[in-house]
Amino acid sequence: MKLYYSPGACSLSPHIALHESGLAHEAIAAPTKTHKLPDGSDYYQVNPLGYVPYLVLDDGTALREGPAIVQYIADQVPDKKLAPPNGTLARYQLQSWLNFIGTELHKGFSPLFNPAMPDEAKALSKERLLGRLKWLEGELAGKTYLMGDDFTVADGYLFVVTNWAKPMGIDLSPYPNLVAYRGRVAARPAVQAAIKHEGLL
Incomplete structure (x- = not known):
């Protein structure tokens, strides 16, 4: 999966969650001031809202909004106890x-x-x-x-x-x-x- 982040922004939260989870991921800088990705392309082409965090799963499905993203990450690795079980x-x-x-x-x-x-x-x-x-x-x-x-x-x-x-x-x-x-x-x-x-x- 790919996490688009801007250094020190709220996207650091799912970035931490990914490291805690041990899940394979690629973290891609999408600075909020320039909206330019490392390859020179426009981040708005990836996320039309232009803000971070933005998580793209391996099948191309995207998730936005930090609180949703971190719960998704946590639920992939229940043994890590990054979130209590759903329904509790x-x-x-x-x-x-x-x-x-x-x-x-x-x-x-x-x-x-x-x-x-x-x-x-x-x-x-x-x-x-x-x-x-x-x-x-x-x-x-x-x-x-x-x-x-x-x-x-x-x-x-x-x-x-x-x-x-x-x-x-x-x-x-x-x-x-x-x-x-x-x-x-x-x-x-x-x-x-x-x-x-x-x-x-």
Whole structure:
């Protein structure tokens, strides 16, 4: 399968999931600023929406949207416990985390990346983000990972999104549980492998 990614973007989450899974894959850079693929072709010809991640399966079927892609990857290797089994309450809790990260954190960062966004709007977005991070800090108390002792695809996603705090001027030091959690995730060999592949070390 092929994963189209942009270095350091949210596509790092399925990139981590692929490394955790051990599944054979090809990761292809599709930078969001240029939309030019390594061979010089236009990424819009692959994905008309132009954003990442985008997963193309061996039969040519495509999947878009990170939370769907990472669950697909996890379900290919159930023994790795990257996602609880479908139909279980734990699976719905995983989906709840993926939705929270996607809508409350990921999209919360979006205005901060937009140079055209007025400073007042950025300040409001930042204030809302800090509230969500404070809540998250409490949820991480006494836990190794979001779902307990097992690393799941939600952890890869949370790690990637919270990577954006530093470049966006958000100090995570008031959230020691989150900082310690990020250290645990960062130390995982698969996370290091995905980061290295994207040239982020």
